[in-house]
Amino acid sequence: MRLTTTVNGTEVSVEIAADARLLDVLRESLGLLGTKEGCAAGECGACTVLVDGLAVNACLVPAAQVQGRGIRTVEGLARHGAHDALQRRFVASGAIQCGFCTPGMLMSATALLERNATPTRAQIAEAIAGNLCRCTGYEAIIDAIEAVAAQPRPGHAAD
Amino acid sequence: MPPTELLAPRDQRELVAALARTTDASRLVAGATDWMLGRRAGGNPPDLLIDLSHLHGFRAVGCADRRIRVGALSTCSQLQCDPVLATHARCLAQAAARVGSVQIRNVATIGGNVANASPCADLVTALVALEATATVIDGAGRATERPIAQLFASAGGSALRRDEAILEFAFAGAHPDRRSGFAKLGVRSSVAVARLNAALVVDLDPDGATIAAARLAIGSLAPAAFLAGEVAAPLVGTRIDAACPEEFAHRCLRLVDERIPERSSRAYKRLAIRGLAADLWSAAGAGTP
Ligand SMILES: Cc1cc2nc3c(=O)[nH]c(=O)nc-3n(C[C@H](O)[C@H](O)[C@H](O)COP(=O)(O)OP(=O)(O)OC[C@H]3O[C@@H](n4cnc5c(N)ncnc54)[C@H](O)[C@@H]3O)c2cc1C
Numbered sequence: 001m002r003l004t005t006t007v008n009g010t011e012v013s014v015e016i017a018a019d020a021r022l023l024d025v026l027r028e029s030l031g032l033l034g035t036k037e038g039c040a041a042g043e044c045g046a047c048t049v050l051v052d053g054l055a056v057n058a059c060l061v062p063a064a065q066v067q068g069r070g071i072r073t074v075e076g077l078a079r080h081g082a083h084d085a086l087q088r089r090f091v092a093s094g095a096i097q098c099g100f101c102t103p104g105m106l107m108s109a110t111a112l113l114e115r116n117a118t119p120t121r122a123q124i125a126e127a128i129a130g131n132l133c134r135c136t137g138y139e140a141i142i143d144a145i146e147a148v149a150a151q152p153r154p155g156h157a158a159d
Numbered sequence: 160m161p162p163t164e165l166l167a168p169r170d171q172r173e174l175v176a177a178l179a180r181t182t183d184a185s186r187l188v189a190g191a192t193d194w195m196l197g198r199r200a201g202g203n204p205p206d207l208l209i210d211l212s213h214l215h216g217f218r219a220v221g222c223a224d225r226r227i228r229v230g231a232l233s234t235c236s237q238l239q240c241d242p243v244l245a246t247h248a249r250c251l252a253q254a255a256a257r258v259g260s261v262q263i264r265n266v267a268t269i270g271g272n273v274a275n276a277s278p279c280a281d282l283v284t285a286l287v288a289l290e291a292t293a294t295v296i297d298g299a300g301r302a303t304e305r306p307i308a309q310l311f312a313s314a315g316g317s318a319l320r321r322d323e324a325i326l327e328f329a330f331a332g333a334h335p336d337r338r339s340g341f342a343k344l345g346v347r348s349s350v351a352v353a354r355l356n357a358a359l360v361v362d363l364d365p366d367g368a369t370i371a372a373a374r375l376a377i378g379s380l381a382p383a384a385f386l387a388g389e390v391a392a393p394l395v396g397t398r399i400d401a402a403c404p405e406e407f408a409h410r411c412l413r414l415v416d417e418r419i420p421e422r423s424s425r426a427y428k429r430l431a432i433r434g435l436a437a438d439l440w441s442a443a444g445a446g447t448p
Contacts, residue, residue: 001165018165018208019198041196042263043350054236054265060195061266062188064165065212108261129349130260 005066007032008076016063023047023058026073034074034103038132045131048104049073055111057130074103077110085148086110093144097135104131109145118149160203167210171296171326177209178298178322187211187324189232190266192259193275209324211270217326220244227332231270231293231325235282236261238269247332250339250358253442254285257343260350270325273310276317276383279353283307284384285341288358288376289330298322304329308383315382336363338399340442344431355379355428355435357411359443361394368398375439377411380418380428387414399445408436 004013007030014029023040026032026049038046040059047058050072077084086109089095096102105128112119112127119127124145125138133141168174185207188194198204217230220241227247229238238244238255245252258264258272258281272282273293286307293310296302297320307328312318319325339360345351356378364371373394378384390410394402411432419425 017204018163019204021195040199042192042259045260045262048262055262056265057192057262060192060263062191062195062208062210064167064210065191067167111261126349127261130262 003063003067005069005071007071008073018064020063021059022061022063022066025063026058032073032075036100036103045104046101048107050107050111053114055108074106089144089148093140095136095140095144101131101133105141113149163204163208165208167213169213174324175300178324180207181322182206189268189271192263192267193271222332226329229269229328231327232268235264235267248289248339250288250341251285253341254281257281274317274319274325276311278382279379281343281353281356284356284376284378285358286328287384287386288360288374291328291330293328294326295323296326311383334362336367338444340439342435342438342442344435353379355431357435357439359439361445363399370394370397370399390414404440408433411436
């Protein structure tokens with residue numbers, strides 16, 4: 001079957017099997033290797049992407065279900081070749097060590113901040129509970145997300 | 160092997176037409192959080208895959224004729240913050256909030272939770288406590304309303320036929336003073352399958368204090384969640400602020416002894432259920448006027 005969908009703002013159209021996983025379509029058909037395959041069972045969150053703004057595990061989503069919808073992967077965060085605020089803060093705060101969980105963490109954090117511009121630490125922890133990190137101990141990641149949330153952003157009144 | 164054919168019905172009529180074409184090798188999928196794991200475990204691809212996720216008419220929660228109706232395609236993320244459930248069926252909203260992670264809850268549906276028929280399914284336990292019914296439709300277009308317990312085979316697993324789909328759940332909801340709550344224990348605090356889960360529903364008399372009806376459902380102690388009448392019944396007639404949580408916990412413990420006398424997990428579950436009973440008591444707001 002033919003899948004037509006928008007990935008990082010660009011419409012794409014690829015031939016897929018009816019039961020193909022979104023993860024395989026992103027990595028193998030579209031060459032977007034930023035989205036990682038970890039556990040392949042929805043436990044680790046390394047494959048987190050956004051579908052119409054909602055964080056999902058691409059390893060569990062049938063690609064056919066994203067027909068006509070908007071997908072965002074970690075490759076879609078940078079603007080004009082420059083990392084976005086979350087990516088910069090992850091680097092600056094030591095929220096990245098081996099880096100395998102980072103794309104998924106960034107996407108979960110992006111989904112959170114788009115819905116809740118001023119999350120508490122508990123809300124941040126809840127938002128990334130489905131993303132496992134075996135290196136950092138999570139504190140630096142939560143610090144980074146909290147720091148970005150505290151930054152004044154265009155279109156957001158500082159509180 | 161011919162490639163899998165995909166059908167994505169958008170309304171009940173298209174769904175019935177799709178169900179009419181199913182064979183033993185056909186499958187239904189909603190949020191796919193259980194289905195994809197099964198698919199990855201191996202076996203032949205289905206001949207026909209019916210994707211229920213486009214049935215937008217069965218994605219909402221509503222209240223009519225003093226019954227609350229929950230579309231089978233409603234996701235856990237939707238249910239956990241639904242205002243109708245927050246008022247009338249808090250145990251279901253709380254159960255939805257405890258399923259997996261944000262990523263899982265964003266797609267996992269209540270229909271999939273029930274049809275998957277796992278003994279530890281969190282939403283099933285809440286639906287059993289609410290004495291919910293399910294409307295099921297088949298490939299001949301026949302819709303039947305069944306008590307939730309009839310959706311599970313006695314030896315475990317689903318009792319749905321291959322050409323049947325759940326459309327919605329319903330339960331009495333207009334009780335003016337209802338307390339309900341859900342609690343679960345897993346190996347970690349989130350993204351954990353329940354080792355034990357429970358939902359408590361308590362309806363108060365018009366005096367706002369005396370318990371008129373009480374129902375407790377327990378999951379992970381049997382092939383499917385069940386109503387534990389012997390634990391809940393003694394609550395009836397007592398005042399909500401005078402009911403004794405320790406006695407309630409003790410009755411829960413006796414239930415573990417009776418239900419799984421031989422199972423290796425009994426020692427753990429005997430200890431765990433006391434904590435679970437305490438969590439449930441406060442989740443339901445029992446013990447407070
Ligand atoms: C990492 C992870 C964590 C999880 N954590 C929890 C948890 O904490 N608590 C919990 O209860 N569950 C948990 N689950 C299990 C799963 O997410 C839930 O059971 C979910 O509600 C299933 O819904 P779905 O829409 O994804 O179902 P699907 O995977 O799409 O379907 C499951 C089964 O139900 C059938 N089906 C689906 N919808 C219908 C319908 N309307 N009518 C008839 N048949 C239907 C399908 O054919 C399939 O056999 C977890 C799963 C994962 C992968």
